[in-house]
Every structure is written in C-alpha cells, then in structure tokens.
Amino acid sequence: AQSVTQLGSHVSVSEGALVLLRCNYSSSVPPYLFWYVQYPNQGLQLLLKYTSAATLVKGINGFEAEFKKSETSFHLTKPSAHMSDAAEYFCAVSDSRAAGNKLTFGGGTRVLVKP
C-alpha cells in the first residue's frame, strides 16, 4: 500500500520569498512521484515528476523537487514566489512496478502569496 502526507494544509508566503511545500511518501516498492497544481475551478496540471533518474527534478513555472530516499521525501520548492503561484498543490505517488499508473494523492497544500 502507498500513502502520501503533505505537511501543512495552508502555506502563506510573501511575493519574492522561497516557496517550500513538504511531501513524505510511504511505498513498499520504488515509487514514481509527482507534483500537481490546481488553480480555482480547474483540473490538475502536472508540475514535475520523479522516475528514478536524477534526484533533483526541474518542472514548469520555476518549480523543482528533490527526491530523498533516506527521508522518504519529495519536497517542492521555488526560489521566488509570484502572485500567480497562488493555488493548491498536490503530491502523488504511483507504484513503479504496476501497469496503468494509479495515483495516490496527498491532502494538498493551499498556497497564499502576499504582495
């Protein structure tokens, strides 16, 4: 069984400050890990993914995430927040050995960006 825990359901950052969203996973097999962003009244958009290649993954909109196996973590960062980053962010895990890529999602973190 797999699970994802996102620490902090809400994060508030100032424009230009570092954005750090925490994600810890539990998986009995090597995982594939994903970060998605959801803007109000929209579906989810893939930000980036980890698939056992480089441990530091760069995504869209200036986001990146680092896979740390020893900490079972996949935290998402962005050096400088922009007002357009205000959204909800979801971390997800899938079983690398299973076909079809069923995703298990974390509870989400809502990001508020203050001017």
Next chain:
Amino acid sequence: EADIYQTPRYLVIGTGKKITLECSQTMGHDKMYWYQQDPGMELHLIHYSYGVNSTEKGDLSSESTVSRIRTEHFPLTLESARPSHTSQYLCASSAKYGDTYEQYFGPGTRLTVT
C-alpha cells in the same frame, strides 16, 4: 497540451434524479480515470479503465457506475443522486512518457445534490 473535456462544469440537481457526467479526450489514450474530490481534500480514485470494455472500481467505494464503449469517451452515471454525492468529480487520461505514465486532467464537474 492534453485535451480532455468534462460536461457539465456545474450541476445542481434534486435527490433521486439520474445523472451522467461526461468525459471525453481527443488524445487516443487507452487509460482513463475518475476521481472524487471534496472541497479542500485530496483526490480519491473511484473508477478506472485500461481500454475499451474495461472498467474497474477504484480505491474509494462509489455508488456511481462507468462505461467505456469508445476509447475517447468515459461517462460516469449516478442512477439516483443523493446529497452525499455532492462533490467535485475529475476525469483524467494517461499516456506513457519516458519511464512512466502521466495523467492529464479535465476541468472537473462540480455536483450539488439538493
């Protein structure tokens, strides 16, 4: 850019009515999914399909049913809507890029049952 469509975007309906939420994708993806998302909560997989005439129940038990008669179409049906079905329903399809599948999501249908 993925093209996956859901209709209606918003639906308010009375208890006991039968409803069908539509989901279509134009990418030719074999795998499709339905998720249920309550406000401020995580997504839960309720149905998935790996191809035409293939449907499976997901991790979260749901009274809804699905069908997959055509590759591009994956509708979800509630025979008798109840207030407990009030939620957002997100449809997704996936394709393999590199080592893994990537899921692409539609904009969702926000259902309210009164």
